[in-house]
Each structure stands twice: as C-alpha cells, then as structure tokens.
Amino acid sequence: MKSLFENIKTIAGENRNVILLGIGLTLYLAFYFISWHVTIISLGSFYSVLDAAESFVAQSARYLVFSAIAASAVCAIMLFLKRPLAKKIFIGVLLFLFFCTEFIRMFDWGALYFSGNHVDANFWTHAFYSDSTTFLFTMVSIAIYLAVILFFFGMFYLLKQLYIHTGNGERP
Amino acid sequence: MKLKLSLLILGLNFAVVLVVGGIVYSSVWMGKIIFRGNTGVGEQAGGGERQGESTVSFELDKKTLLDRDKTMSKVDEMKEKIFKIRNDDPNSYTRLPESEFLGSLFAYFFLSRIAGGKEVVLDEEMIKEFRNKGTLLYSMDKQYPLMKRSIYIDRSRKTPNKPVVRPGTNIIMIFVESLSDFFLREEIHGIKGLTPNFRDMERESFRFSNMYNASFPTLKGLIASLGSCIYLLDESIGSTRIPVPCRFLFISDILKTLDYTTIHIQAGSERFIGMKDIFTKRQSYDYFYGAESLTIDNITSMKRGFGVDDDTLFDYIIGWLEKYQGSRPLFLTISTINSHPPFKVKSRHPGAGDNDMLNALYSTDRAFGKFWNYFKKSKYANNTLLLVTADHAMGNNKEYIKFMKHFEDHYRPFFDVIPCFLHFPGGALKGVRNDTSCNNLDITPTVLDMMNIDLPNPFMGLSIFSERPFYSKKGGDLGKGLELKGSYDQKQIAKAKKLIGFYINLYRQDRILPKDFQVKLYR
Numbered sequence: 001m002k003s004l005f006e007n008i009k010t011i012a013g014e015n016r017n018v019i020l021l022g023i024g025l026t027l028y029l030a031f032y033f034i035s036w037h038v039t040i041i042s043l044g045s046f047y048s049v050l051d052a053a054e055s056f057v058a059q060s061a062r063y064l065v066f067s068a069i070a071a072s073a074v075c076a077i078m079l080f081l082k083r084p085l086a087k088k089i090f091i092g093v094l095l096f097l098f099f100c101t102e103f104i105r106m107f108d109w110g111a112l113y114f115s116g117n118h119v120d121a122n123f124w125t126h127a128f129y130s131d132s133t134t135f136l137f138t139m140v141s142i143a144i145y146l147a148v149i150l151f152f153f154g155m156f157y158l159l160k161q162l163y164i165h166t167g168n169g170e171r172p
Numbered sequence: 173m174k175l176k177l178s179l180l181i182l183g184l185n186f187a188v189v190l191v192v193g194g195i196v197y198s199s200v201w202m203g204k205i206i207f208r209g210n211t212g213v214g215e216q217a218g219g220g221e222r223q224g225e226s227t228v229s230f231e232l233d234k235k236t237l238l239d240r241d242k243t244m245s246k247v248d249e250m251k252e253k254i255f256k257i258r259n260d261d262p263n264s265y266t267r268l269p270e271s272e273f274l275g276s277l278f279a280y281f282f283l284s285r286i287a288g289g290k291e292v293v294l295d296e297e298m299i300k301e302f303r304n305k306g307t308l309l310y311s312m313d314k315q316y317p318l319m320k321r322s323i324y325i326d327r328s329r330k331t332p333n334k335p336v337v338r339p340g341t342n343i344i345m346i347f348v349e350s351l352s353d354f355f356l357r358e359e360i361h362g363i364k365g366l367t368p369n370f371r372d373m374e375r376e377s378f379r380f381s382n383m384y385n386a387s388f389p390t391l392k393g394l395i396a397s398l399g400s401c402i403y404l405l406d407e408s409i410g411s412t413r414i415p416v417p418c419r420f421l422f423i424s425d426i427l428k429t430l431d432y433t434t435i436h437i438q439a440g441s442e443r444f445i446g447m448k449d450i451f452t453k454r455q456s457y458d459y460f461y462g463a464e465s466l467t468i469d470n471i472t473s474m475k476r477g478f479g480v481d482d483d484t485l486f487d488y489i490i491g492w493l494e495k496y497q498g499s500r501p502l503f504l505t506i507s508t509i510n511s512h513p514p515f516k517v518k519s520r521h522p523g524a525g526d527n528d529m530l531n532a533l534y535s536t537d538r539a540f541g542k543f544w545n546y547f548k549k550s551k552y553a554n555n556t557l558l559l560v561t562a563d564h565a566m567g568n569n570k571e572y573i574k575f576m577k578h579f580e581d582h583y584r585p586f587f588d589v590i591p592c593f594l595h596f597p598g599g600a601l602k603g604v605r606n607d608t609s610c611n612n613l614d615i616t617p618t619v620l621d622m623m624n625i626d627l628p629n630p631f632m633g634l635s636i637f638s639e640r641p642f643y644s645k646k647g648g649d650l651g652k653g654l655e656l657k658g659s660y661d662q663k664q665i666a667k668a669k670k671l672i673g674f675y676i677n678l679y680r681q682d683r684i685l686p687k688d689f690q691v692k693l694y695r
Contacts, residue, residue: 076178
C-alpha cells in the first residue's frame with residue numbers, strides 16, 4: 001500500500017501540469033455545460049433555478065460525470081499519441097466538436113430567449129426567411145457571440161497547454 | 173507509466189466532480205430552504221407553489237386602461253401568466269439543447285413530411301358550439317377543418333333582398349389606419365370638421381353602422397377583411413415579427429378568376445412581415461406598391477414614422493387610376509398610415525389642439541378628401557363599388573387615452589365600432605343604413621353575396637345580408653370594447669389551450685386552404 005502511494009506521489013510530482021490541466025478541462029467543460037442552463041433560466045425565463053431544482057441537479061450530475069470522463073479520455077489520448085501531427089489532428093477534431101455544441105447551444109439559447117421554446121419545428125419553419133435574420137443582430141445576440149468566442153478560445157488554450165505538456169516537453 | 177497517469181487523472185477528475193456536485197446540490201438545497209422554506213430538492217415537481225393554483229385570473233378594466241403605465245404593467249403581468257400557462261414547465265430549461273436541436277431538425281425535415289405534423293382535433297361538443305355560432309368545421313376535409321362548401325351555412329338562406337353588384341364592377345376598398353367610428357361622430361366629441369370628407373362619403377353612401385373590428389393590428393385586420401379569417405399567430409424573433417406562414421383565400425384570389433386586375437397600394441413598407449410576397453405570391457395580387465415605390469415620387473414624404481404620408485399615397489393612387497387604361501375590371505385595396513403612431517401630421521385642426529392623433533386623423537381625412545373629390549367626378553364613379561372601412565379600431569396610445577378621458581363611455585381601445593361605407597356605382601342606396609351587428613370578417617362574404625358569387629371556402633365570416641339573422645353576434649362583450657375580467661379554472665384553461673392549439677396548428681402547418689386549392693365558382 002505504501003509503495004502504491006509512493007508510486008502515485010512520484011507520478012503526480014512528475015506530471016503535475018498534465019494532472020492540473022485534466023482537472024481544469026473537467027471543470028471547464030462542466031462550467032460550460034451547466035452555465036448554459038443557469039443563464040437561460042435566469043435571463044430568459046420567468047423561473048429561477050430553484051423552480052427546476054430536481055432536473056437541474058440531475059442534469060448537472062450528468063454533465064459532471066460526462067466532463068470527468070471526457071476530460072480524462074482527452075488527457076489519456078494526448079498522452080498515448082506520439083506524433084505531433086496526430087495530436088494536432090485530434091485537437092482539431094475536439095475543437096470542431098466543441099464548436100458544434102457551441103453552435104447548437106447558441107441557437108437554442110437564442111430560441112429560448114426570443115420565443116420561449118427550444119429550437120423546434122416552428123423554428124425551422126421560419127429559419128430561412130430573410131426577414132427573420134434581424135434577430136441575429138440584437139444586443140443579446142452579440143452577447144451570445146462573445147460568449148461563444150470566449151468559450152472557444154478557452155478550450156483552445158487548454159488543449160494547447162495539454163499539447164505542450166504531453167509532448168515530452170517539446171513546444172509546438 | 174502513461175496508463176497509471178491516465179487512471180490517476182480519471183480518479184482525480186471524479187474526486188473533483190464529486191466535490192463540485194456536492195456544492196451544486198447543497199447550493200440548490202440551501203436556496204430552497206432560504207427562499208422557499210422547503211427542505212428537499214425533490215419537492216419541486218414543476219414549480220412547487222404553483223401546484224396549489226387551480227385557476228388563473230386577470231383584470232384589465234377601463235380605469236386601468238386609462239393609465240398607460242398601469243396598463244403596461246398589467247399587460248406584462250398577463251404575458252407572464254399566459255407564458256406560464258403555455259410553457260408551464262420550468263424543467264424544459266434543463267433539457268439537453270443538442271438533443272432538442274438535432275431532434276427537431278430530424279423531425280422537421282423527415283418525420284413531419286411523413287406524419288404531417290402534430291394535429292389538434294376538436295371534439296364533437298366544441299364543433300357543435302361553433303356550429304351554433306355560425307362556424308362550420310370539418311364539413312369538407314379533416315385535414316382542412318375550416319373548409320366548407322358555400323359562403324352560406326345553408327344555401328337555401330340566400331336572400332334576394334340585398335344590394336346587387338354585377339361581377340365586372342370595379343371594386344376599391346380603402347382601409348383607414350385605426351379609424352374608430354367614434355372619431356366621425358362630431359356631435360359626441362364636439363370637434364366640428366375633424367373628418368369632413370369621411371362624413372361626406374358617409375352621407376353619399378350605404379352604411380353598416382354596427383361593424384366591429386375582429387382583429388388587431390393592421391395585417392390581421394387586412395386578413396380579417398380580405399380573407400375573412402382571424403389570424404392568431406403573433407410570433408416574433410428579436411422584436412421582429414416573422415412572416416405569415418400560411419395562405420388564405422382572399423377576395424383577390426376569387427376576383428382574379430373573374431379576370432380582375434388586382435392591386436394593393438399602401439403607405440407602409442412593402443417588406444414589413446413580407447407583405448409584398450404574401451399579397452403577390454400567395455393572394456393573387458398583380459401589383460403591390462408600398463412606401464418604397466411611392467417614395468420615388470416624393471422622398472420627403474418618408475419624414476417621421478415609417479412609410480410615406482397619406483397625401484403622397486392618395487396622389488399616387490389618383491395618378492395610377494388616371495393612367496390605368498386596362499379593359500379588365502379593377503380590384504384595388506388601399507391602406508393608409510398617418511394615424512398609426514408615431515403619427516404623421518400634415519395639417520392641424522384648430523379644435524384638435526396639440527393632440528397628434530386627432531391631427532393625424534384630420535390629415536388623413538384631407539388626403540382622402542382629394543381622392544374622394546377626384547373619384548366622384550372620375551370615370552370610375554358609375555362603375556365602381558367604393559368601400560371605406562378601417563383596418564381596426566384605435567390602439568391604446570397616449571394621445572388616445574388623453575382624448576378619451578373626456579369620453580369614458582366611448583373608450584374602447586383596440587376593438588370598437590369601425591366605419592363601413594359602401595358607395596355603389598352611381599351613388600345607389602345613398603343614405604341607407606344597415607344596423608345589423610357584424611364584424612369585418614363579414615366583409616368578403618357580404619361582397620361575394622352581393623355579387624352572387626359562391627364557392628368552397630374557409631371563411632370565418634358570414635354575409636351580413638343573408639346569414640347574419642341566424643347567427644346574431646349581438647350581446648356578449650362585443651360592445652364593451654376591451655375590458656377583460658375573468659377567472660378560469662383548469663378545465664376552461666385546458667379547453668382554451670386546445671382551441672388555441674387547434675388554430676395555431678392550422679396556421680403553422682398552412683392548413684387554411686388545401687395545397688392544390690383552386691377557385692371554382694358555382695354557376
């Protein structure tokens with residue numbers, strides 16, 4: 001048992017940055033997912049988080065578990081990938097997937113805020129009228145774009161740091 | 173080494189999320205105790221305190237309506253209540269957005285094509301209630317419940333005692349912005365000469381003296397008058413109203429098959445809610461001119477508010493009519509704008525003081541006067557039915573409130589009696605008055621009845637001459653204007669939700685008229 005702790009201590013000491021980045025990535029993903037719900041309930045509805053307490057707590061738990069697994073998987077894959085190009089492609093795929101969720105969440109947040117419903121059949125019915133594009137230029141929409149950009153660069157920064165610290169000390 | 177490190181990260185991540193999860197749970201739990209007095213997160217189930225609410229009540233009386241700030245506060249309160257009735261599920265905000273987005277995308281582009289969308293079907297009891305009020309549902313087609321075989325509920329009720337308009341007669345309909353009939357009653361409000369030209373036309377015409385507007389605002393008013401249909405959708409995205417998603421049967425569609433040239437001229441923008449597209453692509457209008465076209469003649473007329481002023485509008489119309497040399501009969505509809513807030517004041521009436529609403533009405537009357545004087549002497553006077561009405565009654569704007577404080581008995585914002593004057597060719601039936609209680613949904617069926625035209629249709633209105641006596645709309649709250657007081661239990665709310673869902677589904681799914689509908693007149 002003692003040797004196990006010694007072993008962990010050694011690994012943790014040698015890979016402190018990777019471990020911190022893994023935890024950081026978990027927290028970042030969890031914050032990204034959970035804050036979406038908190039902001040839309042607080043800013044875009046007549047309700048408070050307390051009105052949806054049970055489902056909010058359940059959804060948060062799912063997000064937390066997912067974030068922990070996803071962040072750990074990303075760290076493991078980054079550790080096992082040897083070639084810098086493979087790591088870069090992997091980061092590209094991750095950023096693409098992250099942007100996809102941002103894109104979807106951006107529209108769904110806007111749909112909830114402006115019309116009170118999730119993106120639904122009615123949204124798609126009117127999505128392609130040119131007159132409907134006006135909603136893309138409101139102050140709220142601009143705030144959403146800013147949030148999307150900030151989250152994206154936050155993710156990019158974390159993955160870049162992982163790339164640096166899992167690449168045998170070589171800087172990209 | 174790498175495997176051990178990966179497992180270590182996984183273990184630490186789970187330790188961290190356990191801590192964070194604990195913080196989230198305890199924050200919510202604490203919040204419940206502090207703000208709600210509950211001790212368990214699991215007690216909410218769709219908003220704990222609302223579970224005790226079995227009724228929804230609201231009150232909007234004249235006293236409140238006469239105070240704009242109080243009215244807005246009440247309206248906000250009502251909106252919140254209606255929103256909660258409609259979306260009474262705070263849990264909907266915790267659903268997974270990716271799943272909602274992709275699910276709806278898939279459903280819209282694939283499933284809805286197969287299943288035809290979610291449909292609300294009314295039960296027998298509700299259908300019977302409608303039938304007793306003169307609305308026939310599901311009589312032709314289950315997919316298009318408004319469709320019925322005739323403009324009459326019972327074709328044997330056609331009456332010979334009605335004015336007759338020969339098909340081929342030109343028809344001009346003028347929809348004056350927000351013109352409540354009250355403004356023409358100078359013997360009541362006391363401002364002599366506020367609307368002399370409308371009053372002159374009233375004297376020279378046949379008049380429906382008890383017509384209410386069925387819809388508000390302008391576009392819905394036009395749909396009610398031209399398509400005999402109440403349009404309920406009022407969806408907006410970022411304060412921009414989205415275009416109307418369905419097709420109606422306008423009188424223009426019917427007259428088009430009788431070889432009429434159809435034209436709409438309005439002082440407002442052509443692009444607003446896609447109006448030009450709606451009229452020209454769906455409702456058989458040959459020409460549509462709005463502010464963009466009219467501005468070419470007079471750029472300064474765009475000053476203040478949206479659209480051009482009514483002087484420019486009527487000048488344009490007179491010019492257009494003068495130039496029109498076509499051999500086909502004409503169906504011309506016109507919408508004015510001066511009396512829409514912010515008001516366009518071109519002329520001031522000494523008795524109106526600084527009230528912009530009254531001065532804007534006076535300005536519209538003067539602009540109409542130019543047209544009216546032209547019309548009476550023009551080649552159109554003896555072969556044209558000229559109908560003047562309003563798109564709807566005056567809204568509850570500050571100027572209206574200020575003026576109506578002196579006439580509280582007549583204070584009916586949004587829904588009120590509107591003028592409806594018909595100048596028949598050659599001035600026939602001049603001065604005749606029809607006091608039947610009716611609304612502007614009845615305009616199109618009545619004009620068709622006078623022209624002896626009948627066809628399958630989705631109209632909600634009935635001919636005032638033929639069907640009205642069987643389905644009187646007298647009584648109820650019609651004459652009170654907008655004064656809402658009520659308390660509704662869950663059963664009534666469920667019924668209302670079903671009814672609203674029924675109509676909204678018709679509009680959203682474009683099920684007013686069958687896709688392959690073609691106007692076929694009975695001979």
